[in-house]
Amino acid sequence: MQKPVSISVDIGGTNTRVALCEDGEVLTETIQRYRNAEHPALEPILDAYLANYPMVAAICIDMAGPVKDGVGTLTNLDWTIDAGALSARTGGARVAVLNDLQAQGHSVAHLSADSLLTLLPGQPAPEASVRLVVNVGTGLNAVPVHTSGALTLVPAAEAGHITLQARDALELRLLEWLCARIPSAGLEEVLSGRGLEHLHAFVCADEGAGTPLDAAGIMAAFTAGDAQAVRAARLFTSYLGRYCGDLSLTNLPFGGVYLVGGVAKHLGPHLMNLGFAEAFRDKGRFAQFMEQFPVHLVTDDYAALRGCAAHLAELQRAA
Template sequence: MSAPITALVADIGGTNTRVALTEGSHVRTDTIRRYRNADHADLAEVLRAYLDTTGATVDAACVAMAGPVRDGVGRLTNLDWTVDRDAVGAATGAGTVAVLNDLQAQGHALDLLTADNLTTLLPGQPASPQAARLVIGVGTGMNAAPVFKLNGQTLVPPSEAGHISLPVQTGEELRLMDFIARKHGVPGVEDVLSGRGFERVYAWLCEEDGGAERLEAGAIMQAADAGEARALRAIEVFTRVLGRVAGNLALVMLPFGGVYLCGGVARHFAPHLMRAGFAEAFADKGRFADFMHQFPVHMITDDYAALTGSASHLSELLILEAS
């Protein structure tokens, strides 16, 4: 039996890029390196620096990036970099190259996540192994992507769900939407469900309370831990919107195989979600409230899931190429 091919995988965020080597669908965690994007002109420079340092030769490469991808080309949402499949191939020497949105990579990782990398928030009901699943990422930005299995292949269509219109159901939420519109333009989901979105929720509450001091996201969470009322209200507003958006997307995709939350902001909120009303907002669908209890909801706690998903996607690509 031939040895597993060596591949390079990379996860590009707005601030840092992580690069690693793989064997088959396994990410070699000892090879993971982190590069500060501001120190490099583009992704190709990062990849060349990594290969120069490790001395590795790779057969395939997959890049996951925080931004929309079309036909192997993407532009990062929060960084002035363009990622091109051909440029990745030229920088790495890889014969098989893929470029994914980072949420697509998270979706490709689901089959490889172990129980210790998942926290169950809502149990849902058992479903077929072929049932659709849904990943929702909340971090620097917000996005979501459905995950399908077809003839042994994982299909994760791209999406830009963070830029759909912000759903509102109450007078209070309408005032929040008006605040965002006045300060930041057309209110989208990402204007609440992101790190900066959480800060905007708190700023809106400060305005509601008569101009209190605004705080950054980390300071708001510290204030909440200390029992500060406004910070706790900000968590509840954020959680309610997250639950409602996740419920809306669940009704669109019918992910009976589960909803999977991921991203740095989502993980920071994990200890607060059930207390702050996530389950109630998720199921708040009128006569479809009981229907919503079918969907399990999990939190992905594996910080390397995008790298794992990139490795898994490459493995499937190589099997298809060999068949």
């Protein structure tokens, strides 16, 4: 008789990935990928994956969108994920629904060294120290990761929409240019995929020359050494370093700051040359204090799935 299985589900903007997990680990050989555009909802995907697994013990799903009381609606997809309905559909399985950034938060304590690119080494800290996950991709968000006994606590947040501020004449021109186009612009309007596009368009306008590019075009131009693309990347990095530094002073993540998301992954290897460390530590008399916080770029494509698996294992141990 087959034993009940546990599965992790990672719903992205284009694809959904499903995998078996056991004792907090993803069984990577079981990962299957499904195109969202070919399915009207998550349920047919789960039906297809679970066809060979009639008994389901637990499911953890992460999704890009707000989650409340076990129900979430995806930001860029007309799907609603309801933990209660999915539990009933799978014969009473335990179902947990997380925001995608929460899943990343549950993963970071379980990532191996080869899943990380260390940007700033920081200083050694106890295993239970607070961590901070910063997502820079289609949008911007950040969450602290706390440990309480055997449980990992990752509160939901919408930290990408805090007020965009200016510290010098250049940033004031940027703020005025952006607010003329997007009233009440938040920090996400400069730290995201579209944020990089906004910065490049501003550089073109500020210099009175050049053609604004999309994010892929900016990265290609940056790689080729184009001066305007490099200037936009430096502005981006300055804001990112400051943002991570501000949140580090708020949360004291002695366990490390972890950068995730598509834009962070593309720019990550260049951040140190673009001034990230200087912006991160630009805190006046607290500059030396900032040197305690390690900063890592997460390079593991399965981190969200691993976070779901780790969360399920904790829930099952606590039951």
